[in-house]
Amino acid sequence: MVPILERTVESLYGDEDIETVEKGIPANLLLLRGLCASDPGNRDLWALTAQLYFYYGFGFVEDRDLGQAALVYRQGVTLGRQALARKSWFRPEEDFNSFQRGLLDARVEDVPLLFWTGASWAAWVGRNVDDPAAIAELPLAEAILERVLALDPDYMMGLPHAMAGTLKGMKPVMMGGKPEEARMHFEEAFRLSGRRMLIFQTLYARYYCRAVLDEECFTEVVREVLDAPADIEPGYRLLNEVARRKARILMEMKDDWF
Secondary structure, eight states: OOOHHHHHHHHHHHHHHHHHHHHHHHHHHHHHHHHHHOTTTHHHHHHHHHHHHHIIIIIIITTTTHHHHHHHHHHHHHHHHHEEEEEEEEEEEHHHHHHHHHHTTOOGGGGHHHHHHHHHHHHHHOOOOOOHHHHHTTTHHHHHHHHHHHHHHTTHHHHHHHHHHHHHHOOOOGGTOOOOHHHHHHHHHHHHHHHHHHHHHHHHIIIIIITTTTTTHHHHHHHHHHHHHHHHHGGGHHHHEEEEOOOOOHHHHHHHOO
């Protein structure tokens, strides 16, 4: 089943019918959860499920319902942690230094499961910024993504760099935000993707241009997404359509931010 499911997700990424995909994903998530329960040792299946949970929350839920998005992301975290718990080196219940040392034993083949777990974890924290207990979990997600960057920074056209840029840009400077480091990560993501993964530009506009109050940068990057050809990256056409939809939302919020 796993190769079939992987091809299904690849086909989904290349789809341009964003409305049909949005309606179809929830049923597939339930199916995947059932398959995971039936095959607890299948790393690829669990990684695929965590991946789809993240993209459903990011692409179709968070812009209309932050509370529901938090639930979706948390389910992705739960699934990812359950799968990673089978690794002796994954020890989030221990002190942070031990957790970091354990991650050093992760290998390239662990990247998909690590990345989607970390991405959902960071997104869940981002939806719960008023909860100190949630904020306390952010370093764990950051450590996971740092390990992914060390293992496979090119994953999905530079997605780990885009996520690192998001994390470093989403926090105020007084709380540890590092906008210039965020910019460097985004620039590397743009290099690896050839600026064809438009979701990177929307993240850059929101978490870097806005953070440094650069309205010209914000407008230019959002306009780049809106003006890009529909087939700029056929393999990720769906994600680029999601990016286009997010770009329209960003443009509507511009006057509130600048």
